[in-house]
Amino acid sequence: MNNTNFNMVGFHHVRMELVSERFIISPTQWVERTNAIGIIAKSGRYNGGTFAHIDIAFEFGSWLSPQFKLYLYTEFQRLKKIESNAYNLEWNVKRILTKANYKLHTNAIKNFIIPALNVTKDKEWIVYANEADLLNVAVFGYTAKSWKESNPGLALEGANPRDFASINELAVLSSLESIHSMLIQQGMDKQQRFMFLRKVAQEQLEGLKKLDIMKSIKRENDTTYLGEDKRKD
Numbered sequence: 001m002n003n004t005n006f007n008m009v010g011f012h013h014v015r016m017e018l019v020s021e022r023f024i025i026s027p028t029q030w031v032e033r034t035n036a037i038g039i040i041a042k043s044g045r046y047n048g049g050t051f052a053h054i055d056i057a058f059e060f061g062s063w064l065s066p067q068f069k070l071y072l073y074t075e076f077q078r079l080k081k082i083e084s085n086a087y088n089l090e091w092n093v094k095r096i097l098t099k100a101n102y103k104l105h106t107n108a109i110k111n112f113i114i115p116a117l118n119v120t121k122d123k124e125w126i127v128y129a130n131e132a133d134l135l136n137v138a139v140f141g142y143t144a145k146s147w148k149e150s151n152p153g154l155a156l157e158g159a160n161p162r163d164f165a166s167i168n169e170l171a172v173l174s175s176l177e178s179i180h181s182m183l184i185q186q187g188m189d190k191q192q193r194f195m196f197l198r199k200v201a202q203e204q205l206e207g208l209k210k211l212d213i214m215k216s217i218k219r220e221n222d223t224t225y226l227g228e229d230k231r232k233d
Contacts, residue, residue, distance in 0.1 A: 007035040087167065091219055094170035098162065101177035105131070108181035134190065135180060136161060138197040139173050139205075167215035168208040172201050 010033040017023045025033075027041040027050050038053035052060070062069035109131050114124055133143040140147075140161050148155035154164075162173065176197050183193045209216045 003035070003037045005035050006037075007033065010034045087215070090215075091167050091170065094167055094174065095162070098170050098174040098177065101174045104181040105135075105177040108184040112184050112187075131180075131184075134194050135173060135176050135197065138176060138194060138201045139169055140165070164219050166218050168205055168212075169216075171208060172204045175204060176201060 014025065014030070014033055017025075027039055030036055031039065031041075038056055039050065040052075041050045042048045058072060062072065106128060109128055113131065114127055117127060119127060129144070133145075136143055136147075142161070144160055147161045151159070162170070165173065179200065180193065180197060183196065188196075205216070
């Protein structure tokens with residue numbers, strides 16, 4: 001995988017010789033016959049020995065000891081859990097920031113849009129919902145209503161698209177809430193606001209994805225940021 005100059009012909013000759021119980025090959029011979037990398041043998045009383053890349057050392061250790069192999073598997077799973085928890089922590093921080101900036105967003109609607117529309121008190125929630133969906137479509141590509149229709153079970157539990165957004169999506173959403181509040185105050189009409197916010201969202205999501213593609217993966221549930229299937233992907 002990592003050696004474009006690996007001698008496959010030499011390797012096949014070595015493999016054919018393996019059927020013999022008398023077959024012996026040293027690390028030096030292995031390198032000479034296959035042009036292998038990642039393993040070297042040095043002679044000498046103090047500086048001599050066989051040195052290998054960590055991947056080879058782990059494979060050799062696993063072949064020697066089942067206990068060592070189990071230790072590697074256990075340690076790998078432990079580290080993946082730590083990694084997952086780290087992503088969860090960042091997700092929670094981004095979610096809190098999104099909720100904080102949402103107040104700026106709703107205040108702008110309350111102070112500028114609702115007075116201009118002159119809607120009755122019992123209809124104000126529709127205005128808030130429509131403006132929130134403007135951000136949802138800009139970031140996620142769908143409204144809260146369409147998400148709930150596609151996820152009726154989660155909707156009954158009170159969940160919404162933002163509860164299952166990726167870290168990057170939450171970061172962009174938090175940014176857009178602040179930007180949107182300023183656009184509202186400037187008197188920009190809804191269509192212009194959406195086109196501008198959609199463009200900003202696409203640019204920011206693409207930029208963040210290049211920094212860390214893992215953070216662009218959707219949240220799975222309250223305890224696991226990446227599901228097992230997503231990790232493999």
